[in-house]
Amino acid sequence: MDLKAVNEILSQFPEERGNLIGILHEVQNYFSYLPEAELRYISKKIDIPITQIYSVANFYNRFSLAPKGNNQICVCMGTACHVKGSEKIMNELQEKLQIQKGETTEDLLFSLDEVRCIGACGLAPAVVVNEDTHGLVKPKMVGKILSKYKP
Amino acid sequence: MAKMVNLIINGKKIKATAGSTVLEAAQKEGIYIPTLCHHNALDPEGTCRLCIAEFSGSIRDSVRISCIQEVKEGLIVETETKRINKSRRLILELFLGRAPEATAVINLAAKYGVTKSRFMTGESNDCILCGRCVRVCRDKIGVHALCFINRGPARKITTDFERLSEYCIGCGACAHVCPTGAIKVEDKGDQRKIFTWEQVTARFTLERCEHCHKPFAPKRYLELINKKAYNPKGLELVDYICPECFKKHDRVSDKRREGALRKAVNKWSVPR
Numbered sequence: 001m002d003l004k005a006v007n008e009i010l011s012q013f014p015e016e017r018g019n020l021i022g023i024l025h026e027v028q029n030y031f032s033y034l035p036e037a038e039l040r041y042i043s044k045k046i047d048i049p050i051t052q053i054y055s056v057a058n059f060y061n062r063f064s065l066a067p068k069g070n071n072q073i074c075v076c077m078g079t080a081c082h083v084k085g086s087e088k089i090m091n092e093l094q095e096k097l098q099i100q101k102g103e104t105t106e107d108l109l110f111s112l113d114e115v116r117c118i119g120a121c122g123l124a125p126a127v128v129v130n131e132d133t134h135g136l137v138k139p140k141m142v143g144k145i146l147s148k149y150k151p
Numbered sequence: 152m153a154k155m156v157n158l159i160i161n162g163k164k165i166k167a168t169a170g171s172t173v174l175e176a177a178q179k180e181g182i183y184i185p186t187l188c189h190h191n192a193l194d195p196e197g198t199c200r201l202c203i204a205e206f207s208g209s210i211r212d213s214v215r216i217s218c219i220q221e222v223k224e225g226l227i228v229e230t231e232t233k234r235i236n237k238s239r240r241l242i243l244e245l246f247l248g249r250a251p252e253a254t255a256v257i258n259l260a261a262k263y264g265v266t267k268s269r270f271m272t273g274e275s276n277d278c279i280l281c282g283r284c285v286r287v288c289r290d291k292i293g294v295h296a297l298c299f300i301n302r303g304p305a306r307k308i309t310t311d312f313e314r315l316s317e318y319c320i321g322c323g324a325c326a327h328v329c330p331t332g333a334i335k336v337e338d339k340g341d342q343r344k345i346f347t348w349e350q351v352t353a354r355f356t357l358e359r360c361e362h363c364h365k366p367f368a369p370k371r372y373l374e375l376i377n378k379k380a381y382n383p384k385g386l387e388l389v390d391y392i393c394p395e396c397f398k399k400h401d402r403v404s405d406k407r408r409e410g411a412l413r414k415a416v417n418k419w420s421v422p423r
Contacts, residue, residue, distance in 0.1 A: 036312060049295030050311045051318070058300035 001037045005030055010045055017048055020056060024063055032068045061115075069104045069111035071149045074128040078117025085139075086125040090114065092139040093127075096146060109150065158226035159208070173217035173228055174202050184230050185239070185259055187246075187330045188281035189218045194290060198281050200242050201259075205229040214238065236263065244268045246279055253277040253331035276348055277333035280306060284325035284334055294318050294375070296352070297325060310352050319353035321345060321369035341366035360393035367393035
């Protein structure tokens with residue numbers, strides 16, 4: 001358990017119950033997921049029952065309870081992207097990475113998720129990797145995009 | 152004296168205590184409003200939506216749920232109109248689609264003429280997500296062993312990290328308040344098991360009664376009673392006596408029994 005990091009995160013927030021989501025955001029950013037031991041520690045520290053934290057962590061898509069890959073790929077499945085064939089892009093990604101959507105590759109390099117509209121309908125179909133948005137993606141381009149993020 | 156307000160439910164003039172809900176006021180007057188999530192001992196949460204009624208008079212004409220709506224001077228409530236019963240039948244149909252084997256749901260649906268559901272999921276889960284168990288565990292027992300997780304169709308009730316709960320004290324209050332019997336408590340010998348439809352939430356070894364030597368309650372439950380009920384009065388629970396033995400000793404006036412009672416009570420509540 002990385003106590004030092006958790007304590008540092010907790011010290012940024014005043015000890016109020018309302019800060020739970022903020023704390024979870026920071027923990028998610030640091031670990032790229034919400035580890036159980038850390039959540040239990042936070043529960044004791046800020047005096048919120050672990051069941052309530054677990055409830056919140058499960059409710060929001062932003063939080064993940066399983067480790068995520070270093071590179072998070074989000075395929076937009078909004079209406080415009082769907083019409084422009086985001087399904088094909090998703091299938092191509094699933095085949096290339098050998099995982100299903102919502103899963104993470106074994107080497108923890110990539111995780112694949114579908115998202116609803118990201119507001120880039122002019123670029124449909126769009127794929128977001130980490131902070132970069134790739135627009136007008138064709139199934140052929142998938143390999144090239146992935147190779148950018150491979151070490 | 153508490154302030155009273157006047158309102159009309161189904162054409163009947165009613166006086167109700169200010170701050171109470173319309174459902175409570177109706178129940179007091181013997182007016183039936185169906186509900187699955189309301190429990191007299193718990194704060195209302197308005198999850199089952201069956202207690203809907205048409206409101207007018209001192210508030211905007213609207214359909215609201217009566218278990219959360221507070222009584223108000225000049226309120227007019229209609230609980231069994233055509234519009235309400237239509238919505239109610241739909242809600243019951245949805246419940247029936249989810250829990251086609253739960254007796255409470257089947258009976259209530261039959262009362263409103265719903266025997267079939269268009270929303271069968273192909274699965275059967277007695278839990279209707281009313282949240283009574285979560286509320287009793289959180290608000291009354293105060294151990295926070297149960298919670299809701301996920302959203303939408305995936306929403307369900309479980310323990311933290313969906314494993315055997317280390318916070319559960321095995322009191323069985325969740326099973327007691329469950330309207331459909333989705334959470335069950337099973338005592339076999341001196342073992343207690345609490346389980347929901349898919350998951351065992353807790354297992355306990357029951358402590359034996361000092362008198363009849365029958366297993367009756369988990370240790371952590373008795374410890375909580377000790378902490379919540381006895382310790383604030385400066386008392387300490389020393390020996391475990393089951394409720395039956397306690398009552399038995401209480402009723403019989405035989406002197407010897409009385410002696411045993413006093414002893415038992417003294418044992419039960421020895422000042423610290």
